[in-house]
Amino acid sequence: MEKSNSQKIQLGIFVIIGTLVFLAAIYFVGNKQNMFGNTSNLKAVFANVNGLQPGNNVRYAGIDIGTVTEIEMINDTTININMLIDNKIMHHIQKNAVATISSDGLVGNMIVNIIPGKGVAKKVENGDVIQSYSRIGTDAMLETLNETNKNAALLTADLLKITNEINQGKGTVGTLLKDSVMSRDLKETIHNLKETSLGTVKSIDNLNHLILSLNQKDNVIGVLNDKDVAVKMKNIITNLEKSSAEIDKVVTNLNATVVNIKEGKGALNYLSNDENLVKKIDSTMTNLNGASGKLNENLEALKHNFLFRGYFKKQAKEKAKSKTTK
Structure with missing residues (x-):
């Protein structure tokens, strides 16, 4: 009877210990799978899950926040992943977050890693589908x-x-x-190119100095760059254009006069082309010269005449007086 009681006691202790171990296992597994806390669902779509399985962890910013509950294959390029997320972390996840599949270490299990998005966005809600990024396997x-x-x-x-x-x-x-000869020639060629390059640099420097000196006011180009000089040059050119127009008019009139002379119109034509008229003018001028000489002789005779001698002396005195007063 005593032996039977001891066996019962051992059996009872074994059952109690087994029950405690079972409850502890259920507690730890349920706690790991977020079965006893407040959770929400999130989804992501991938083209390749790279060996991910239900029960694998979900991490956000390196923290375990949930587990993968279901993997559903829609077609050969679309696979839906359902994730169970702790509500304590849900209000930290934004809608622009990105889900990726990576390994937990070098040879660890595959996990879903949720990367926070850039900028500010709305918070995710239960049942939302977040963006995904498939890494190279x-x-x-x-x-x-x-x-x-x-x-x-x-x-x-x-x-x-x-x-x-x-x-x-x-x-x-x-x-x-x-080939040592070709090598020496190549070396000389490079040396000549170097000398030519130095000469080119000096020439460019001289050209730059020349260009800079052109902007100074002590040379022609610098003077032309002055606004006042430019205005004066513009006025001179305008006046030259006007003078050119006036000269054109004078030349046109002169051409017309020459044409009239050639066509026998006007007095100049008669003077240049009519020989009789020219001879008459010459004789007239000769007669005028002769009359002028005779007139001078008559005036000289009048000066010595006693009737007009006083008048001419009076005139001479007035001229002398006027010269002295001046």
Whole structure:
């Protein structure tokens, strides 16, 4: 009877301990899965979940805030992920947040990492779908790395081939390295180019100084840059244009006069073309000269006449008096 009671006691203790362990396991698992707290749902859409499974953690800014509850495949490029998020963190998440799938360490489980968005936006609500960003998976990186290794191997082989040809003196580079004469010529050419470059720099400096000196007022270009001089030059040109127009009018009139003379119109035509008229004018001038001489002789005779001698003396005195007063 005593043995039976001890067995019952052991059995009771075992059941109690098992029950406590079961309740503790349920508590820890439920606490981890946010089964006993106030939670909300968030969704994200990915093209590839990279091995993510229900029950994996969800992190926001490096803090565990929930778990993945469901992964639903819509088609071959669309996969919906439902996440259970603690309400204490929900009011910190904005609608411009971005969800990504990454690994928990180098070889850890896959997790959903929610990255805060830039700027200010509204807070998420229960059932909202946030933006997502699919990172390059390990397989894609390994495939890219494999292609890179192949290209590097081909590049190394080509580089080795080129190096061998250079060492053998083949090609332009090999010839330059092996041929001392060509190397010396190339060195001289580079030296000449250097000297030419220095000369060009000096010429450009001189040209810059010349251009700067043109803006000074002690030369022609500098004077022309003065606004007052420019206005004066403009006025001179305007006056020249007006004078040119007047000269054109005078030339036109002169041309008309010459045409009239050539066509026999006007007195000048008669003077230049009528010989009889010219002879008459010459004879008239000769007669006038003769009459003038005779008139002078008569005046001289009158001066000596006793009737007019007093008058002429009076005139001479008045002229002398006027000269002295001046």
